[in-house]
Amino acid sequence: MANPHRIGKYLAEKALGAGSFATVWLAFDELLEVQVAIKVLADNWARNVDIRRRFIEEARLLRRIDHDRVVRVHDVDELPDGRPYFVMAVADRGTLHEKIEELPKGQPMDTQVALRLALEICEALSIVHDFGVVHRDIKPSNILFRSIRNHERIAAQRAGRIVGDDAVMIGDFGLAKDLAVASGFTLAAGTPAYMAPEQANATSVIDRRVDVFATTAVIYEMLAGHPAFASDTLSGVRRSRAESLAQPLHQVRPDLPRGLSGVLAKGMARLPDDRFDSCFALADALTVYLASSPAAAPPPPSSMPAAAGTMIAPIVGTMLPPPVTETTPVHLPLTGAAGRVNDLVTGSRLLINDEPIALGVTARLVRPFTTIVIGPPSPQTLLLVAGLKTRADMNADLVAAVGDVDVSTADFVVLALSAADPDPAVPVAELVVALKAADCGPYAVEGVVVQMPGNDPQRVIDAVLATAPGMTLLPGLCAAEPERISALQDFAANLAEVRGVAFRATSGLRLVQLAMKDAPSSPGRSELLDRIDALQLELPLLVELELLREIVSGRIAMPRPLRSEFARLLIHPEPARRLGLDPNSDAGELQTAVQATITKWRVLENTGRVPFSARTAMTTAQQALERLHAELAYYG
Secondary structure (H helix, E strand, C coil), X not given: CCCCCEECCEEEEEEXXXXXXXXXXXXXXXXXXXXXXXXXXXXXXXXXXXXXXXXXXXXXXXHHHCCCCECCEEEEEECCXXXXXXXXXXXXXXXXXXXXXXXXXXXXXXXXXXXXXXXXXXXXXXXHHHCCEECCCCCHHHEEEEECCHHHHHHHHHCCCCCCCEEEEECCCCCCEECCCCCCECCCXXXXXXXXXXXXXXXXXXXXXHHHHHHHHHHHXXXXXXXXXXXXXHHHXXXXXXXXXXXXXXXXXXXXXXHHHHHHHHHCCCCXXXXXXXXXXXXXXXXXXXXXXXXXXXXXXXHCCHXXXXXXXXXXXXXXXXXXXXXXXXXXXXXXXXXXXXXXXXXXXXXXXXXXXXXXXXHHHXXXXXXXXXXXXXXXXXXXXXXXXXXXXXXXXXXXXXXXXXXXXXXXXXXXXXXXXXXXHHHHHHHHHHHHHCCCCCCEEEEEEEECCCXXXXXXXXXXXXXXXXXXXXXXXXXXXHHHHHHXXXXXXXXXXXXXXXXXXXXXXXXXXXXXHCXXXXXXXXXXXXXXXXXXXXXXXXXXXXXXXXXXXXXXXXXXXXXXXXXXXXXXXXXXXXCCCCCCCCHXXXXXXXXXXXXXXXXXXXXXXXXXHHHHHHHHHHHHHHHHHHHHHHHC
């Protein structure tokens, strides 16, 4: 390969994966003629003293443990630009996450295979714990596999043990805690879907029982065919673990022994003192069922309880109330994001300086979804508006020019241009200005619908791109042909049905924030601001929509292709369209596209090719993409 990418003396072959702090590369040691894995700290974190220290400490922990059950570190060095890296053994048989994803939707692992893997995981973690280290981030993607060597197979056979083609290793010690040098308290950290309750609280004492909890959650996922918990935020962990437990395994898999369900319930007990005190103890409890359990078959559909499908519900579906219609009274008890914003406003009106603001928020939350089409009354625009008006929970109006409408009153804007327009760049520029001025304006902008009365539309397209290079056109430039109009109608209807209420909830939250800027000081003002901040942090969808507003209005500087990918991901309800694929794409294509996009984005970020000002946007979009990945993994 010309100009090969090198990491020190190693030839980098491909990126194996990337996280928030580092990228892992598959590389080749040309001197020793072996493949290695190299973990490189991200460019944006390389000058952060604390992150750099933790990165090096991870390498030291791995080197100190130095065991076949843990990824071995061979070398530590630094790139010319100052980024540290360490060289590791390759997990040539993939991860448990990949093995789970290879199964059909909802299909559990073979019971014997799952229990044998469970014992290996427990054995590996027991070794880690013997070195005084708590991993704190056990999950399927951090459970790796390497090929079994012949001498290991022979030794296992002599000991009367059956082994497969690969052996378990534990990887990614980026959040690991060395109990010998750490205080009893720790920062909240981990992967929410596998975290013990105490990990979500910064003041909790952390010990090896958090790994017992996470390991049990992984075992549950292998045996049940879906994860035990659906939390994707620390606040979600605090709330869900306090309010509910994982659905008992015997309800999901009535073909398995009831006692096995009890073992998993104990391993995932809410209080640390109620769990097994070590992974050895968990392994001992599982051994009984390894000897006696039958080979697992897929449970019949009738054995799956109705609640099982809600354990990892799509984030949108769990947050939004039913569609609201024009006849909805203002006192409608809203739920989800809209309800929480409404409660905040209703209970805090006296603290808001401008009473109409509060009333306006409530009215906005319950009004129908509003679409505005800007353009001449041509057959195409009239057809579009007529089709939109037939949809439930949607208002649609046609106005002649951008200046004739306050875009802050709209949820969705369509700008229709004619290829015969003498200067199509003018209305585009006017819309860009209007969007930037609309603090509570639309989240969705169908940038341009190009009408083609026989003229070449390329002139219009060129003018638009030249006038608004930072504007995101969703879903893109299209001709106003009947089938395109129908697709646009469906797109707007999906927005209204799936995300419309959340759009308005976020707009309402922004109105409250604006009003509070000039509100007089009062005993309750600080509390209200705290509630606003908490609501923003607790509801990821609101954060995504705020990012979408910034992208649509052109306030975030980032490469145009990346802007388009972000906006598409955040605005479309259907997974295929969110990924830019054909709506008929199968589950395998969707999964492949998600994983490829996750890796591409993280490599871009870690190599410093995303502007620093866009890093927050990158993080938010990555979280949205990872939630989509989890939803696809569950629903297939």
